[in-house]
Amino acid sequence: MRVRQLESFVCVCESGSITRAAAILNIVQPALGSQITALEQELGVQLLDRSPRGIKTTPAGQYFLEEARDLLGRFATIKKNIKNFNNSEPGHLSIGLTASLSMLLAAPLAQEFNRQNWSAKVHIIEDISHNLPERIARGEIDLALAFDVAPHKTVDCTPVLMESIFFVTGPTTEFNKQGPIDLAELSRATFVISTEKSQIIQLVKQAMEQLHLPLDVTYQIESKQAIKGLIAQGTASAFLPYGVVAREVEAGTLIARKIANPPLTRTLFLLQPLAHPVFGHAEAALRIIEKFIAHLAENVAFELIEPTGQPRLYRGRASQP
Template sequence: MAAGAPHHDLPRRQAREAAINLRQLRYFVGIAEVGNITKAAEQLNVAQPALGLQIRQLEQTLQTELLLRHSRGVVLTQAGELLLERARRILQEVEDARRDVRALAGNDQEMLTIGLTPSIMLQIGPDLLIDAKNGIPSVALSLVEELSHVLIAAMERGELNAAFAYGVDQPRPGIERTALFEEELVLIRPIADGPLPETVTLAEALSHDLVQAGERDMVQQLLKAAAEKFSLPLRIVYEAQSVPAMRALVVRGVAASVMPYGTAIEELRAGKLAMQRISDQPPKRTLYLIRPGNAPAFRQQEAVDRFFASVTEHLLESLGSLARRVGS
């Protein structure tokens, strides 16, 4: 015990030091990366009051302010910046320890956690589980479904072994990326009384009342860039972070949407929605396979790599003429 420290303060100090837990660190990293408690609560799937309580308890434990609240969200204090760096390292170390101990204990199965966007999950999600069981039986596959920017943030937190994501056109520290193919977005609209033309112009597509995901979503960013480039009006009248909610609004006939084919694949097959390709200047996005740059190899790495290649082939088959391999 330090000289002069009262003996009765020791239990209190030990309680403070033991109070930090991994959940608080994960929550703190999630808030820091999006800069907004409300958005972080949605991404972490936790109630906002509970999330705020955990952060306040963390600040009380550390006896310092970690986040500065303002009208648009939060920013990190100097102490918060330091904790963010250390928290990421701690969470990665915990994940590495879990994996290494399981391997040392002789557990034959390694966990492969892959992130997929909603459109990819709808197209081939069940097939991937079957392919993984047949192709890499020594690996337990876990699929995480989120929008691309959420998957990228999860990758940076060390929560994913790999992800198939869009919007990784610029290098990101600590992430390896491989461009797979370019995908054309389409106009999804309500069923009409008569047959619809197979294609529309970009101007015609953007003239509809549209429902799109939020401003951070890549599709909305592409539409805004296209509208600005060609001086076209853009009528986004609804925003919804929920893909099912977007589809439901289109089915009801109150809006259309520019989205990936896979996002509406079930309704298109069932005849509940109609699709039109955009003939001139169709918005496009590139799919990337992203992985942590410093991740250790799997024991069955060659089989895992073959599995990733099969994912790409499944998607290309599903998209048909809407996709083109990078470099082809």
């Protein structure tokens, strides 16, 4: 079994057609078909159901597809990390952040990494929490911070902070007081959201449904700036992470209140590859990220999660406190 066969099989499955996959891989269709057939013969099981309308994975094929993706991710990570042993190559280091964390951390992290004067180039990438574990697994990102991620068999997900969800309103609304606000009071507010699929909105809906409270979502706008403008006018309120509105709250154009009874929170995880220890620049980057996590814990929105008998952040060579 060769890496090329795994890449070809994954491409065929994702494109849904050997013809399309052959065009993507820039090889002739019979050669690609022979690769898949040889793979099935080696494994002793049919991986694909072929028909004039395209191909579909068999149950064995679906299982093998997931394993092949994991293997290709590990190969990519190994290929990338092995370059760290060659001092003649400067290398690259990628850090993944969510949008709200990016507003709080991207600039200071970039400045701190720049001060290190490393030979490696550091790239800070913004993406949604759901995508970051898979990007770690595929070797596209070295380290990441993401919220409420599911367990992953090739990614170490360490909880580091608990973040409060805030009720954000304008200074002219009836809710323009300081301090926490009970969830029950929010049944009287009108809300704007960016998407129904948001982690925060799902958390809010679940909490309000448990208390049999209505949720009035009148506006749906994908632009964060437009949402903040609507809130500042007093037209609607929103459920948002503090990082999204920190500047406006400090300027007094928006008001952010923690939600109480019950409090609404989500967990921030540090993500890193599980298959191997971090080393070199990645190890140093972990120490820097730990410092910034401790700094975030001083923010009104965050609370540090203490370790339970395990080192808080580091694995492998980076496991010293």
